[in-house]
Amino acid sequence: xxxxxxxxxxxxxxxxxxxxxxxxxxxxxxxxxxxxxxxxxxxxxxxxxxxxxxxxxxxxxxxxxxxxxxxxxxxxxxxxxxxxxxxxxxxxxxxxxxxxxxxxxxxxxxxxxxxxxxxxxxxxxxxxxxxxxxxxxxxxxxxxxxxxxxxxxxxxxxxxxxxxxxxxxxxxxxxxxxxxxxxxxxxxxxxxxxxxxxxxxxxxxxxxxxxxxxxxxxxxxxxxxxxxxxxxxxxxxxxxxxxxxxxxxxxxxxxxxxxxxxxxxxxxxxxxxxxx
Numbered sequence: 001x002x003x004x005x006x007x008x009x010x011x012x013x014x015x016x017x018x019x020x021x022x023x024x025x026x027x028x029x030x031x032x033x034x035x036x037x038x039x040x041x042x043x044x045x046x047x048x049x050x051x052x053x054x055x056x057x058x059x060x061x062x063x064x065x066x067x068x069x070x071x072x073x074x075x076x077x078x079x080x081x082x083x084x085x086x087x088x089x090x091x092x093x094x095x096x097x098x099x100x101x102x103x104x105x106x107x108x109x110x111x112x113x114x115x116x117x118x119x120x121x122x123x124x125x126x127x128x129x130x131x132x133x134x135x136x137x138x139x140x141x142x143x144x145x146x147x148x149x150x151x152x153x154x155x156x157x158x159x160x161x162x163x164x165x166x167x168x169x170x171x172x173x174x175x176x177x178x179x180x181x182x183x184x185x186x187x188x189x190x191x192x193x194x195x196x197x198x199x200x201x202x203x204x205x206x207x208x209x210x211x212x213x214x215x216x217x218x219x220x221x222x223x224x225x226x227x228x229x230x231x232x233x234x235x236x237x238x239x240x241x242x243x244x245x246x247x248x249x250x251x252x253x254x255x256x257x258x259x260x261x262x263x264x265x266x267x268x269x270x271x272x273x274x275x276x
Contacts (some may be wrong), residue, residue, distance in 0.1 A: 001083055009083050016128045023132045024170060024226060031142055031176035034169055038183040038210075047212035050240070051155040054148065054274075055185075055207055057198075057223035058161040058168050061264065062141065062175060065224065065245045067134050076125045077106060085114060104227065105162050105187065105197040116201050116216070118189035119164075128166040137176030137239070140265055145180045148267075158211040159184040159215045162197040185210050198223070199231035222264070233258050239271055 001009070027033075038044040047053065056062060058069055074096065081092040099109025108115040148154055157180060161168040165186045172178040187197045187206040196203040208214050221232045222241040226249075232240040233255060241259045244250050254260070259270040268275040 001086065009079065013124050013128050016130060017123065020127065020130070020132065020170075024173065027173060029137050030178055031137065031179050032173050033179060034173065035179040036181065036183050040184055040186070041188070041210075042167055043210050044183055044212040047155055047214055047231070050134060050218060051212075051214070052153065052218050052220065052274075053156045053158055053208070053211045054220040055158050055160040055211070056181075056224070057221075057228070058159055058171050058241075059163060060224040060245075061222060062171065062241050063135055063138070063176070065249070069131065069134060070128065072129055073125065076129060080121060081110065081116075084116060086126050092273050103197065104199050104225075105195070106196050107187075107189065108197065111192045111195060118192040118195065122164045122166065122189050126163060127170075129167075132173055135174040136170065137174075139176070141175060142177050142180070142267055144267060145177055147275055149180060151275055153276070156182040156211055156214075158182055158207065159183070159186075160198075160207045160221070160223075162187045164189045176271045183204040183211060198225065198228040201231060201235060204231065204235055220274070222261075222267070224249075229258050230255070241267070241270055 028185060063069070077096055078089060082089055095110070096106045099106045103109055107116065107118055107121055110121065111118050145157065149157060159168055159172065159181050163186060165184060168184055168186050169178065172181065187195060189195065196206060198204070208216065208219060216236040217238050219237050220239045221237050222230050222243055224233070224243045225251045226242065229240050229242040239259060241261055243261050243264055245262060261267065261270055
């Protein structure tokens with residue numbers, strides 16, 4: 001990539017970041033303001049024995065994979081890696097795939113082996129995505145979460161993401177559900193030497209600790225990633241739910257202990273005990 005091309009890339013990113021910031025500050029719809037009960041990165045007060053926590057993945061889970069945000073993200077990662085490491089598109093794609101398969105998150109390998117600045121990566125990849133052009137308030141999802149909260153069967157609703165906090169929070173703000181969750185466990189890019197992400201079992205333990213020390217046998221978990229739900233089930237979650245929207249993403253081998261849904265709104269069908 002030439003110096004002129006790099007300048008064009010940097011300017012494009014800065015322009016989009018400005019648009020995203022202005023849009024986020026303008027939000028006034030219901031559920032657009034974050035109202036976490038517990039500070040990010042800290043452990044919530046312990047819950048009582050037998051009480052329940054529901055962990056929700058965010059990307060391709062609280063919104064549909066068919067929005068193709070994942071595809072936009074891959075393009076953004078590729079562009080950033082090409083520009084930063086001065087390699088071609090095919091080489092960048094190879095690194096993305098390799099590190100995603102190896103670690104569950106491309107940034108982990110990029111930090112470890114290429115000294116990528118994780119926070120700069122987050123800004124120029126996730127923060128620069130034009131999510132407001134794709135995601136809108138989802139009243140049906142909001143109603144589902146309100147039913148779950150009001151049932152008295154779940155004490156805490158908790159977000160659990162491999163993204164950095166900025167991205168995770170922006171998604172739930174745009175969806176109009178940011179006020180319904182008690183907290184967020186996120187992949188902390190500010191500590192690049194110790195980035196934890198799903199499906200690492202230690203990251204699951206972090207989520208349980210931060211959400212109040214809930215035991216695995218009292219925790220529900222929903223995610224779109226096959227490797228993440230396999231780990232969740234192996235760790236002994238009370239119920240592990242695999243959300244697969246598209247036929248092409250259906251697991252080749254079904255685990256009878258993992259519940260399958262094709263739409264996040266189908267949660268009451270697989271965990272009806274939480275909605276009574």
